[in-house]
Amino acid sequence: MKKAYAALTALVCLLFASGSFADQPLPWQATLQPAATQIMREISWFEQYTLWFIVPITLFVLVLLIVVCFKFRASANPVPSKTSHNTIIEVIWTVGPVLILLLLAVPSFNLLTAQLTLPENPDVTLKATATQWQWNYEYAGTGETPLTFDSYLLKDPDRAAAGKVDLATYPRLLAVDNEVVLPVNKTVRVLVTAAPTDVIHAFAMPSFGIKIDAVPGRLNETWFKTEREGLFYGQCSELCGKDHAYMPIAIRVVSEDKYKQWLTAAASDLPGAYKALMAATDGQAKTVDVAENVQ
Structure with missing residues (x-):
């Protein structure tokens, strides 16, 4: 995935290069700048990687809010449920976030380690x-x-x-x-x-x-x-x-x-x-x- 993203970035740079072959911000540009170092390529990859979690979670929460607003509104549900515990739901909302945070933490710590590991003999x-x-x-x-x-x-x-x-x-x-x-x-x-x-x-x-x-x-x-x-x-x-x-x-x-x-x-x-x-x-x-x- 990292190699594919790097290739896509390079292609975009070539397509939008001016006469002096200069990358510059484009109107309505929403992406990060083209990477010039390995660290920046990893940062760009991590940004794309986190979106695969952020977007579905955001949409899922939005759907839940809409369902709750319509299904459990006072006029449609005059007698509210008195359920206080649901083992399956509690397991899901505990284990699910733990797994998601784990999938985010591992590449995040690897990136931080690469950034903070200073070279012993710089040129x-x-x-x-x-x-x-x-x-x-x-x-x-x-x-x-x-x-x-x-x-x-x-x-x-x-x-x-x-x-x-x-x-x-x-x-x-x-x-x-x-x-x-x-x-x-x-x-x-x-x-x-x-x-x-x-x-x-x-x-x-x-x-x-x-x-x-x-x-x-x-x-x-x-x-x-x-x-x-x-x-x-x-x-x-x-x-x-x-x-x-x-x-x-x-x-x-x-x-x-x-x-x-x-x-x-x-x-x-x-x-x-x-x-x-x-x-x-x-x-x-x-x-x-x-x-x-x-x-």
Whole structure:
């Protein structure tokens, strides 16, 4: 069932891909974003799996309510039943929910275990620090002086100078001035926190299946391993003040060679490194894959 759902998701992405091969929310879309990690595929599968329980139970309860309303209304049943116990019914409504909860609990615990089992030897360690209302990123283990930079919401007047005028690739209110750049098919550990004097934020990337609080004075940890290249968008998902809606997260996933080239160039010339990377990726339509998080 997992493989079938993944194949269906991929087919939908291809059918609705734009000229730049970018996944974006569709009008009246009710499904989750296309998965870019194994964890997100499992989350999507679990969502579909739970619907096989939720929908029949909801319809069954609705039918029971309708039957009770008509069959046992005062005019049709002037003398109410005085039955106080029914062994068969009590066994059914005790054993039935236990079995249903068991069928939900087993895959749920397996998914939680996969999410919370952190990798021992990650390929990249990224620290994300939240403040009102931006993100600061630090690449650990990149030399004596770690690479650090701030990431702000890209304002419309700055699009031309940044070379990000294509709204299909760089959506309004989601694009940033400096994206996080990471290699594809590599395990990434993310350390998430907030500035000591700040408020609680949350680092959320729907296509990766991650969402974790950024708490002042506390270092939380999560991980992901993307399976395809592209440009992915998330947002702060914890109400953090008046500009909460203007605190996007952008992660550009590229090949390992492009990542190493960008990392080396960014150490001395961050703007130049981004321009070179954009020239190498945005010009190739099939390598641009955009997934948005719309709240």
